[in-house]
Amino acid sequence: MILTTTVQIALGMMTLALLLNLWRLMRGPDTSDRILALDTLYINTIALMVLIGIYFDRQAYFEIALILAMMGFVGTAALCKYQLRGDIIE
Amino acid sequence: MIIELLVSAFILIGATFALIGSIGLLRLPDFYTRLHGPTKATTLGISGMLIASGLYFSTGSHDATSLHEILVLLFLFITAPVSAHLLVKAALHRRVYSVAKRPQVLARGQRAQAAVKEREHR
Numbered sequence: 001m002i003l004t005t006t007v008q009i010a011l012g013m014m015t016l017a018l019l020l021n022l023w024r025l026m027r028g029p030d031t032s033d034r035i036l037a038l039d040t041l042y043i044n045t046i047a048l049m050v051l052i053g054i055y056f057d058r059q060a061y062f063e064i065a066l067i068l069a070m071m072g073f074v075g076t077a078a079l080c081k082y083q084l085r086g087d088i089i090e
Numbered sequence: 091m092i093i094e095l096l097v098s099a100f101i102l103i104g105a106t107f108a109l110i111g112s113i114g115l116l117r118l119p120d121f122y123t124r125l126h127g128p129t130k131a132t133t134l135g136i137s138g139m140l141i142a143s144g145l146y147f148s149t150g151s152h153d154a155t156s157l158h159e160i161l162v163l164l165f166l167f168i169t170a171p172v173s174a175h176l177l178v179k180a181a182l183h184r185r186v187y188s189v190a191k192r193p194q195v196l197a198r199g200q201r202a203q204a205a206v207k208e209r210e211h212r
Contacts, residue, residue, distance in 0.1 A: 006102060009102070010102060014105055014109075017105075020109075037115065043136060050139045059156065069165050073165075076177070080179070084183050
């Protein structure tokens, strides 16, 4: 009972956090800001997936969280590398 | 009941940290300060969430201890500093606007002179 309410509140808070990240992603004065916003976005999405897993009582959402963690890091690293060198794989 | 309260507390702590990190990302003045918010706060937020879900899936009607969370947590704790470092490196390379004064980049001879001066100063 308490848990359901808490998870719902937390889902609202995470959605707000994602919206704030999206705002920075659209506004960000520099490309670096946009990459940082994307990085934060994927980390917050992992938290959201874990929350949804608790809410629906399914463990399958962990797989999503794990894949997101790996792919997000690869994406951030590739974007930074591109900014730094003008190429991803030299 | 106690477990449920504990799980709720961890969830709330995690969500609060994540929200604070995102507010920091939106509100702080330049890129280097903006980096500070999410990299610390979201890592804490994620760890709160994952501890909560580990507790939740290890107790109650669930049969076994759940260890997936530690995997995600470990991976995030290893990769978060690496990606932050890469971001700053790229930003310094592109000379992104900064509120503070930029660290001076010296040529090779100047760097040697500066080192000598610093040693004398010490």
